[in-house]
Amino acid sequence: MPRERPRPPPFESAWLERSLNRYLAWGLVFMVLLLAGFIAYRVREPGLRRDATRAQTTSYTAIGTQIFAASCAQCHGKNAAGGGSAPTLNSTQFLKNTTDDQIFALVSGGVSGTEMPAWNLDYGGTLTGEQVRQVITYLRSLEPHAPSVPGWRQSAKATP
Amino acid sequence: MVEIDPNKLEPGRTSVDHGLTARIKRSDPWRSAFRHAQIDTPRGRALQSFSNVFLHVYPVKIPKRVLNLRYSLRLGFIAAVLFGILLVTGIYLMFVYTPSVGSAYGDMQNLKTGVGFGQLIRNVHRWSAHLMVLVVALHLVRVFYAGAYKKPREFNWVIGVMLLLITLGFSFTGYLLPWDQLAYWAVTVGTNLVHYVPLVGGRLQDLLIGGPQVGQNTLLRFYALHVAVLPMLLALMLTVHIWRVRKDGFAVERTSVGTFSEAATERPAGAAPAAESMALAAPELYGGRVRLLGVVDRESITEAARPVDDTVFTWPHLLVRHVVVALGTAAVVLGLAVLFSAPLRGLANPNLTPEPAKAPWYFAGLQELLSRFDPLVAGILLPGGAVLVLLLLPYIDRNPDTRASHRKVAIALFSLLLAIAVILTVIGTFFRGPGWQFIAPWTHSYIEF
Ligand code: HEM
Numbered sequence: 297m298p299r300e301r302p303r304p305p306p307f308e309s310a311w312l313e314r315s316l317n318r319y320l321a322w323g324l325v326f327m328v329l330l331l332a333g334f335i336a337y338r339v340r341e342p343g344l345r346r347d348a349t350r351a352q353t354t355s356y357t358a359i360g361t362q363i364f365a366a367s368c369a370q371c372h373g374k375n376a377a378g379g380g381s382a383p384t385l386n387s388t389q390f391l392k393n394t395t396d397d398q399i400f401a402l403v404s405g406g407v408s409g410t411e412m413p414a415w416n417l418d419y420g421g422t423l424t425g426e427q428v429r430q431v432i433t434y435l436r437s438l439e440p441h442a443p444s445v446p447g448w449r450q451s452a453k454a455t456p
Numbered sequence: 457m458v459e460i461d462p463n464k465l466e467p468g469r470t471s472v473d474h475g476l477t478a479r480i481k482r483s484d485p486w487r488s489a490f491r492h493a494q495i496d497t498p499r500g501r502a503l504q505s506f507s508n509v510f511l512h513v514y515p516v517k518i519p520k521r522v523l524n525l526r527y528s529l530r531l532g533f534i535a536a537v538l539f540g541i542l543l544v545t546g547i548y549l550m551f552v553y554t555p556s557v558g559s560a561y562g563d564m565q566n567l568k569t570g571v572g573f574g575q576l577i578r579n580v581h582r583w584s585a586h587l588m589v590l591v592v593a594l595h596l597v598r599v600f601y602a603g604a605y606k607k608p609r610e611f612n613w614v615i616g617v618m619l620l621l622i623t624l625g626f627s628f629t630g631y632l633l634p635w636d637q638l639a640y641w642a643v644t645v646g647t648n649l650v651h652y653v654p655l656v657g658g659r660l661q662d663l664l665i666g667g668p669q670v671g672q673n674t675l676l677r678f679y680a681l682h683v684a685v686l687p688m689l690l691a692l693m694l695t696v697h698i699w700r701v702r703k704d705g706f707a708v709e710r711t712s713v714g715t716f717s718e719a720a721t722e723r724p725a726g727a728a729p730a731a732e733s734m735a736l737a738a739p740e741l742y743g744g745r746v747r748l749l750g751v752v753d754r755e756s757i758t759e760a761a762r763p764v765d766d767t768v769f770t771w772p773h774l775l776v777r778h779v780v781v782a783l784g785t786a787a788v789v790l791g792l793a794v795l796f797s798a799p800l801r802g803l804a805n806p807n808l809t810p811e812p813a814k815a816p817w818y819f820a821g822l823q824e825l826l827s828r829f830d831p832l833v834a835g836i837l838l839p840g841g842a843v844l845v846l847l848l849l850p851y852i853d854r855n856p857d858t859r860a861s862h863r864k865v866a867i868a869l870f871s872l873l874l875a876i877a878v879i880l881t882v883i884g885t886f887f888r889g890p891g892w893q894f895i896a897p898w899t900h901s902y903i904e905f
């Protein structure tokens with residue numbers, strides 16, 4: 297805005313017009329900023345999501361490891377390697393053939409008539425749904441290096 | 457030649473515009489929605505306002521001084537805009553959030569990793585919420601210093617204090633919903649305070665959190681308050697508030713602003729409402745201003761009651777300003793949201809108290825007080841007393857003068873209390889670390905917004 301022009305007295309029609317034009321100019325600036333903001337976010341979104349997913353996997357795996365050691369290892373074996381009274385979860389046969397949702401349902405509700413109890417708070421257990429998901433993330437982290445254990449249901453250990 | 461009903465022609469027009477838009481605007485369906493043509497005459501603008509529910513929130517004409525940014529700083533309006541942003545983003549969040557201990561936190565994670573614009577919307581919602589608390593508080597401060605709570609606006613101030621309390625309630629209930637450590641412990645600290653209310657404290661706390669500790673019941677209760685009860689309350693109160701801003705004759709006249717004389721705008725103290733209709737009573741009470749609220753085509757009748765023409769048309773003068781201020785508010789919020797993400801700490805864990813367990817920043821002053829005094833005094837009596845004094849302020853301070861030089865005592869007292877509140881909040885927010893030990897904020901920051 298050129299500053300040299302004489303200022304019209306407040307609320308006179310010349311002042312009103314100038315003031316209105318100044319507002320309209322700002323309105324345009326704000327609209328451009330809003331558009332730029334949305335575009336900036338949209339451009340960064342895939343990267344942000346990737347980072348967030350990675351960070352989530354790391355932290356969930358760490359917490360899931362602890363939960364597994366504290367609540368599940370006594371039956372499913374240290375590091376899910378079996379050898380106890382319950383199936384060997386660290387096995388390609390189990391991990392490849394079971395979806396996250398299946399594991400979630402199994403762990404949440406337990407298996408009736410066996411030692412496997414219901415874990416989800418919703419079914420009288422002690423873990424929240426999110427904690428169950430953290431254990432699942434931990435089990436999934438084993439998958440790339442999971443050994444082949446054909447007798448996993450009988451709690452066989454991997455043959456080295 | 458198409459026959460055209462002369463009634464559908466804009467007044468003052470003799471020729472018929474055959475362009476497509478002109479035809480659409482003359483068509484019956486269009487006219488059934490927008491009854492009056494856009495005619496750029498005083499009467500035309502007035503008719504448009506009267507027949508449009510949105511424009512009807514505004515009067516047709518407003519006193520010029522309302523345009524002055526320096527006076528209102530548009531803080532009340534900005535607060536309303538932020539509320540609008542919160543409604544829209546809040547509904548988006550409702551589509552992807554379940555208020556259950558089992559999945560709330562996972563839903564928050566999902567916003568980050570899977571929902572389109574999810575994290576952005578969450579950021580916008582959170583930043584608008586913080587800003588709304590700040591802006592509403594500043595609006596209160598502005599209203600105080602302007603003396604705008606004095607006759608005839610006493611009751612609107614009371615409504616305003618309730619709006620502030622509702623705003624705080626919104627922020628506090630919303631704080632719990634992500635169900636992370638930050639949420640869990642802030643709310644645990646906050647709701648433990650309720651326990652100190654004399655006599656009914658225990659029951660009240662039980663009612664609020666629905667169990668021995670913050671849990672599923674608390675989450676569901678806070679969610680219901682946050683998305684249903686408080687929005688309805690706020691919308692209701694806001695309707696009354698804005699209605700009263702109009703009825704009480706807009707911003708207080710300041711001698712430094714505009715050209716209108718003070719005597720003409722202030723309702724004489726003690727003037728009783730006349731028994732006749734409002735429209736007739738108004739000129740004596742408000743110096744003719746109530747006329748602006750409706751009756752424009754009676755120009756000639758009330759002309760005499762009006763000393764100077766101090767009015768301008770709402771459209772475009774106020775409306776353009778408001779739209780631009782709203783855009784500016786949105787731009788600021790979006791900027792913050794793109795640059796700074798809302799925090800999400802680990803999953804809520806009742807067995808692991810973070811150090812320090814901090815209340816949200818607007819309660820940090822209260823937490824600071826609590827570290828110094830008995831909980832009954834610091835948690836209940838002092839804040840309760842402050843709210844009570846605020847509520848009753850217009851009835852305590854009965855001096856009708858709005859000029860700063862004539863209300864030195866009120867200004868000095870308010871400024872002192874404000875300074876104490878600000879200092880306590882700053883100390884509680886920035887200068888406290890683990891164990892509520894004094895720390896220098898530049899060594900380590902324990903604040904998360
Ligand atoms: C949700 C929060 C609130 C919203 C959305 C809101 C909105 C508004 C709006 C739009 C105005 C018109 C003038 C302006 O922009 O300043 C206004 C005026 C006013 N507000 Fe608020 N307000 C809120 C809270 C409060 C609070 C906390 C107080 C004080 C306790 C208050 C007291 C007043 C008074 C007395 C006026 C009339 C001022 C005048 O006419 O000069 N409001 N408010």
